[in-house]
Amino acid sequence: MSGRLDELKRRMARLSDLKYASSLANWDQQTKMPPRGAACRADVLATLAELRHREFTDSETGRLLDAAAGELRGADPDSDEVRLVESVRRHWEKARRVPGDLTAEIARAGSRGQEVWIDARAQSDFAMFQPVLQHNVDLARRYVECHLGHDGFQCAYDVLLDDYEPLMRTAQVAALFDELKRELLPLIDAVTNSAGVDATPVEARFPVEGQRALSREVVELMGFDARGWRLDDTVHPFATGVGDGDVRITTRYDERYWPMSLFGSMHECGHGLYEEGAALAHPRSPLGAVDSLAMHESQSRLWENMVGRGRSFANVLAPRAAAHCGGPLEGLEPEALFRAVNRVRPSFIRVEADEATYALHIILRFELEQELIEGTLRVADAAEAWRARFRQYVGLDVTDDADGILQDVHWSAGLMGYFSTYALGNLIAGQLWERAHRDLPDLEDALAAGELGGLREWLREHVHRHGAKFPTAELLQRELQAPISVAPFVRYLKDKLGDVYGLSL
């Protein structure tokens, strides 16, 4: 009865294998590959992408989808099988609109672009990066053109956003961001005009080897297990599954700013737990590969900020940081650490931004990307536009493009349309955090004791195990009985910053 469905699953399993081969090649490029491997690696990634695209978009996939749907007539519409067929069909229809050589070129340009970006960023030279950005914008436009007029896309940016947050539309994001900005700006004003907090603890010089040990200890509390995980060094931190049950996370170390490695590791471990949970619940299946980056980011940000920078977990972090750092952090008080790591201060680098100003970094990118894609902003003017917008939103003058437009890997890798999912992830994290506290009344006591398993299992149950089975809106409706919303995140943030700054917000 399910012969063609099984065949579809096998076909998808092979595509999952190819995706893992690409993920591994990309992980290796960023962590282990000697520099002379770069040119050839770009070809390898392009060929894998092209083959995967060709295999997936083959008309045989369509025939199997039709036949499998027939076999599933009358089946539970919420079963894994029915959802698999629906999800594959939607992706298949989108992918078929893109020629194979464009797919290969996007992969190749992304791999080569990252190599150029590393040098351009090191030399803070936008001119060096400009041809890469131009090429990637051109490719993104060609990609958009394949899809306009389909799937109810209302604008060019909808096409790109849909790749990172399926079924989400630009207008909805813009509305959420408007509301978020209205809430955040007065909050930022209030705290930056207050007495401020003592940042001494985060300014302590902390040797890299000690940071490495601290990061490792903390991710192990979260669920990192050397039998299935690796933690490596990289320029731009990331998390990726390179196999079902094989999770790779990376972080970077700065002796003069130790919270970066610690919270970066927690962030990536949050992603990793999601990758692991989804893949093990749906092995070698497209449902095991999370396709909502907003959901993905909700996991990383929840662990990084709500747990990691939370009042309770400071009781775990403070003594461990003191022990691994030695002198400068001796006798560090949890309360002092809690306040220091939650200082709100406009700053240049997105990944180091506090939780209140973070969204401003995202909104800037969200707007610039739309303008680049629509052609209302020329690539040659992008660095200047960045500086102007940054001054307007964050209030700082970018004097060095390495701290401005060159700070993120995304545009070098051809990832246009991706950034907004970071801020959407914060919103969802706020919603999950509120519900987790309702379901787990002793949660804060557990966090203060370093017992993170309860929260992890709650997330496994309500988020991870679903993998890519439900679109975000439906997942939130099923698990939280609510659409994506701004209020819980803002409540969380006011509560925390009120505590940090001794203000009533």
Add this chain to the structure above:
Amino acid sequence: MSGRLDELKRRMARLSDLKYASSLANWDQQTKMPPRGAACRADVLATLAELRHREFTDSETGRLLDAAAGELRGADPDSDEVRLVESVRRHWEKARRVPGDLTAEIARAGSRGQEVWIDARAQSDFAMFQPVLQHNVDLARRYVECHLGHDGFQCAYDVLLDDYEPLMRTAQVAALFDELKRELLPLIDAVTNSAGVDATPVEARFPVEGQRALSREVVELMGFDARGWRLDDTVHPFATGVGDGDVRITTRYDERYWPMSLFGSMHECGHGLYEEGAALAHPRSPLGAVDSLAMHESQSRLWENMVGRGRSFANVLAPRAAAHCGGPLEGLEPEALFRAVNRVRPSFIRVEADEATYALHIILRFELEQELIEGTLRVADAAEAWRARFRQYVGLDVTDDADGILQDVHWSAGLMGYFSTYALGNLIAGQLWERAHRDLPDLEDALAAGELGGLREWLREHVHRHGAKFPTAELLQRELQAPISVAPFVRYLKDKLGDVYGLSL
């Protein structure tokens, strides 16, 4: 004029990309992968192998071969293009005889088998390994059946050997091995009955970190360059290109037997130089992937034994080993090191065997493999057969299968027919070594000064740059005006052991 030839080259370039993706996945499995990644990695490797097989054996490849041959009519028969078409056609015809699912299953079984082997070897438990060996023997037989009656194969083993040493036949190897055994046995008798050598220097306890530094220094003298190479730890050392200009070599360390890591590193670096030279001369081409493992092994053994264990290079090694080891090797004399690392003594482990007894380890495997494939030896009896044959040839009683049949990774990975190329490599190394001395009169002085570039460039010119362009017999004829032969290796060995043991051999 060359449209179809170019298309053939592009097709082959994509296959080269897929091969590199597999090489990377295999490298990662043996050096970086957490253990829980193993099951999924086997699927990834199987899918890559299956896709590569399908792409390669597609009838479109045949059409392009025909058309390219037409375009090349009248071209220089020794040109890269003509040789490319000839070589691809031969491999294409062989590969087309193998069903895709068998190819995938061989890859999957090889990947899974290695994981079982690691445990079985650690526990010295042949029973644990037996099902893996049985499955791999069964697969090898199915593979053989695809090919019998083609390409002039005279016996089952010819089919397997041809995969590792193209166009070489079992009967020719057997004749060479008979001659080699006749020469070696009296030589071994003579030296093992002599006064012996002082092995103290190789028995010194040498901390792993010092060995690591020594290995790194020595491979850098050979041409290892961090811009294009990596050296990592592994259970079973190997070398692999994972991209044109991206070479990965591995070694293992034993505090109680330091020559293993040093000479292992030199061995793998010898392979790596060949991989690098061939790939850079023929980027993204099948001609850049050396398909003669005897030629490959000639490079590794030449660097490991003729250079590394040679009288001249001992002048370089002795002071460096003393410096990195500290106390136990203080004041180590080059002459003492030279004698110690060339001690002839029957031993259990092939990769630690001296140059005189090494071939006996190979001949044993060469015979057992033939018997397993022909079915005259049952897999269940293989460990016992190993012990009996080992007693007969080497004169030692294997009491522990970890030191017997479980010592090598090959059979776990499905690599049947491979071993003889190791001993053939020694013979070719002997021929190259003799010719290099004729062409480079100051070679020994250079080696004594640690200047290895002259020899490396000589090998680049006479061996590496050809890649897979010529079959071994033709390459040797072109470069040495001789067929593969036993005499130069034996001359080299008598000369060296006469020096070590103070005998006239």
